[in-house]
Amino acid sequence: MKKIFTALNQQNDALFVLIKSLSKSEKRQFNLYVGRLGGNVDAKFFSLFKFLEKQKVYNEKDIISSGIVSKQQLSNLKAHLYKQILISLRMNPAHKNIRIQIREQLDFATVLYQKGLYKQSLKLLEKAKTMALVHDEKNIAYEIVELEKVIESQYITRSISTRADELTIQAKELSMQNVITSKLSNLSLQLYGILLKTGYVRNDKELKKINTYFKDKLPKYTFKNLGFREKLWLYKAHLWRSLLTQNFIQSYKYANKWVQLFSDNPKKIDDHPVFYLKGKNYLLESLFFTQHKTEFLKELDIFENEINSNLIPKNNNTEILIFLYYYNNQLHKHFLEGSFAEGEYLVDEINSKMKAYSYQLDKHHITVLNYKIACLYFGMGKNKACITYLSKIINAKNLYVGEDLQCFARILNLIAHYESGLDYHLERQFKETYKFLLKMKNLQEVQKEFIISIRALGDVYPQDIKKEFEKIYTRLKVYENHPYEKRAFLYLDILSWLESKIKNKSVAEIIKEKSQQKTLNS
Template sequence: MEKTDALFLLVKSLTKSEKRQFKLYAGRLGGNSEKNFIALFSILDKLEVFDEKQILAKTNIKKQQLSNSKAHLYRQILVSLKLNPIHRNAKMQVREQLDFATILYNKGLHKQSLKVLDKAKTIALSNEDSNLAFSIVELEKAVESQYITRSLSSRADDLISQSKDLGEKTLMLSKLSNLSLQLYSMLLKKGYVSNDKDFDEIQTFFKGALPAYDLKSLGIIERLYLYKAYLWYSFIVQDFVGTYRYAQKWVDIFYYNPQMKKTNPVFYLKGINYLLESLFLIQHLTRFRSTLNFFEEELNNQNFLLNENTESLAFLYLYLNKINLYFLEGNFNLGLGMIPEVLDEIENHRSKIDDHHVMVFYYKFASLHFGASQYEKCIFYLEKIIKNKQLGMREDLMCFTRILNLVAHYEAGMDQNLEVLIKSTYKFLMKMNELHLVQQKFISFLRNLSNIYPHELKNAFKELHRELKVFENHPYEKRSFMYLDIISWLESKIDNVSVESIIKRKSKEVYK
C-alpha cells in the first residue's frame, strides 16, 4: 500500500464540487478507454489508502495498463480543474490568450492574433507580470514581421522599446528572485550566523549579489522580491528589527495594492506571518497582538483564500502565531487548551503540511507543557521530534529540542539517566557544530548538578543566571534564548515560583 501515490493524493484533494465537475467532464469524452479511467477514479475516491490489488480486482484495467491509465486520469483531472472558474486567475487567462494567439498566428490569421495578444498584454501589464508581457511582445514582433502594413515602422519602434523595457524588468526580477531564493536556502540549511566569520561571509555575498536598483523605477513584484531578500538577510544576521522593517514593507505592498491579495495570496499570507514572527522575536506584545487580530479578521473575510493550499497556509500561520501569543503573555496553561484543536486541524490539512512544520508544532506543544510545569507531556512531544530520523529540519530546532529535553527530564525528576542524556546531547551539538557559549555553560551546569548540595542550589542558579544574563543581547548568542527561555527558568528556580508566573510578571512590567 502506498499512501503518497501522486494520483491518489490528487483525487483525495478534490472537493465535492470538483469531483462532480470532473464526472460531468469525463462523461462527455466517451469511449472504452475513458470508461476505464472513470472506473479508476471511482475506486480511488472510495479507498482510504492507495491499494493496487483492489484497483485491479474492482476494474477491468490490466496490470500492464495501470501505469498508462493512471497517467491519463491524472492529466484529465488537471484539465477538468483548469476549466473550473474557481482555479482561473489572471496569469492563467493570459497564458490561455497567448495559446489562442499562437494558434491564430499559425493559421495565418495575423490580425486576429494581434488583437488577442494586445488584450493579453493589457492584463499582464496591469498585474505587473513582466515575464508574460515580455513573451507576448516577442510573439507580437514575430506576427508583425509577417503582417505588413504601412504603420509597421512606428509599430516596430514601439515593440522594440517595449521589448527592451520588459527585458530589463525581467532581468531585474530574475536577479532579485534568485537572490531571495539563495538567501532563503541559506537560512534553512545553516540557520543564523554564529560568529564574525559567518557574518562577514554572508554580508560579502549579499552586497555582491544585490543588483544596483532605483527603488522608484521598480515595479510591485520587483520590490516584493527586494524586500524578501532583505528580510532573509536580516534573519540570517539576527537583525530582527531589520526583519520587522522589511516584513512590514512586504505587507504594505498588499495594503496599497489590495488586488494583489487575490493574484498573489500565498505571498500575502507569508508576509503577514513573517511580520508576526519578527514581532515575536523582538518581543513587541502590543503590536503582535494587534497584527494577529488583523490577520484573523482578514482570514474571516476569506476573499483571497482561493484554494486548499492557501487555506492550509492560513491555518499554519494563524495557529503558530496564536501559540506564540501565549508565550509572549506567559499564558502556558491557557495555551494547552488549544492543542487538541490544532492536532485535529493538522490531521485535516496533513497532505498540505510538510513534516518540518508538524515538528515545529510539536516543539511549541512541548514548550507550552514546559511553561505549564507538565514536564512528562513536554518530553512526550520532544521525543516525537528526536525519534523522527527521516526529517530534514533546521539544525537550530533539532539542537534546542535536545536541550529542552534535558531540562524537562531534570524538572520531571527523571534524572537517573541524566548523565547519559547530557553526554549524548553534548555529542549531538558537537556533531552539528551548534555548541555555543550559552549551551556550553548550561550543559556544564546540568552535568555538575549532582555534585551540588541542596542548600547550595539557589546560589548555583544565581551564579548561572549572572553568567548567562550578559548574553541576552549578544549578536550571536541571543538566539539560544529564542527557543528556550533559560533566563526565566533560572529566575523561577531562584524565586521558587513557576516559569509561567515569571514570564507573566515580565510581560506586565513591559506592557503595563
C-alpha cells in the same frame, strides 16, 4: 525497515495525494468532465480514480487485485489519470487565476496566428498584454510582445509605421525589468538556501561574508522605476539577509514594507495571496523575535479580521498557509504573555487541522508545531505532556528538521525530565543528548554552557541547588543580547526557567512579570 520505507513511499504517492487533496466540488467536476469526454465513464482511468478515492491508505497490491489494471499497465494508467485530473482542475473557475487567464488568451492568439488570422490574433494579444501589465505579469507580457513582433514582421497587417519602434521599446523595457526581477529573486532564493544549508551567522567573519555577498549580488536599480513585482523581491532579499544576520529590527522593517506594498496595491492580494500571507507571517514573526507584544497583538488581530472577512482568497494552498501562520502566531501570543494555560485549547484545534491537512503538510511544519505545543505544555508545568510531544521529534526516523530545533527539543526534554523527577530517564536522556550534540557541527555557546551546567546539577547537594541555578543564570545571561547567540533564547526561554527555579515561581509567572514590566516601560 524495508517495509516501513515502502509504506512511506506509497503514502507519498503523487496521484494518491492529489486525489486526497480534491474538494467535493472538484471531485464532482471531475465526474462531469469525464462524462463529457464520451465513452470514458467506464474507462480504466476513471475506475482507478473511484478506487483510489475510497482508499484510506495507498495500497498497490489492492489495486492490482481489484482487476482494474495489470501491474505492468499501472504506471501508465496512473500517469494518464494524473494528467486528466490536472486538466479538469485547470478548467475549474476556482483555479482560473489571472496568470492562467492571460496564458489562455496567449494560447488562443497563437492558434489564430497559426491559422493565418493575424488581425484577430493581434487583437487578443493586445487584450492579454493589457491584462499582464495591469497585474504585473511581465514575463508573460514579454512573451506577448515577442509574438506581436513576429506577426508585425510579416507585413501582413499594414500597421502604422511607428508600431515597430513601439514594440521594440516595450520589449526592451520589459526585458530590463525582468532581468532585475530575476536577479533579485535569485538573490532572495540564494540567501534562503544559505540559511537552510549553514544556518544563521555565528561570528563577525560570517557576517562580513553575507554582507559582501549581498552587496555584490544586489543589482543596480532606480527605485522609482521599480514596479510592484520588483519591489516585492527587493524586500524579500533584504528580509532574508536580516534573518540570516539575526538583525530582527531590520526583519521588521522589510516585512512591514512587504505588507505595506500590498496595502498600497490591495488588488494584488487577489493576484498573490501566498506572498501576502508570507509577508504577514514574517511581520508577526519579527515582532515576536523583537518581543514587541503590543504591536504583535495589534497585527495578530488585524490578521485574524482579514481571515474572517475573507479578504484573502481561499484555495487549498492559502488555507494551509492560513492554518500554519495563524496557529503558530496564536502560540507566540501565549508565549509573549506567559498565558500558557489559556492557550491549551489550541492543541486540539491544531491536531485536528494537522489531521485534516495530513496529505498536504510537510513534516518540517508538523515538527515545528509539535515543538511549540511542547513549549506550551512546559510553560503550563505539564511536563509529561511536554515530553510526549518532544518524543515525536526526537524519536522520528527519516525526518529532516534543522539542527537547532533538534537540539533544543533535546534540551527541553532534559529540563522536562528534570522537572518531572524522572531520575532514571534523566540519566539516559543526558547520554542520548550528548551523543546527538557531538554530531552537531555548529553548536552554540549557549547550548554548550547550558548542557554542561545542567549535567553538573546531579552532583549538587539539595541545600546548594538554588545557588547553582544562580550561577548558571549568571553565565547564560551574558548571551541574552549577544548578536550571534541571542536566537537561542527564541527557541527556548532558558533564562525564565532558571529565574523560576531561583525565585520559586512558575515559568508562566516569571514571563507574565517580564511582559507586564515591558508594557510599563514602553
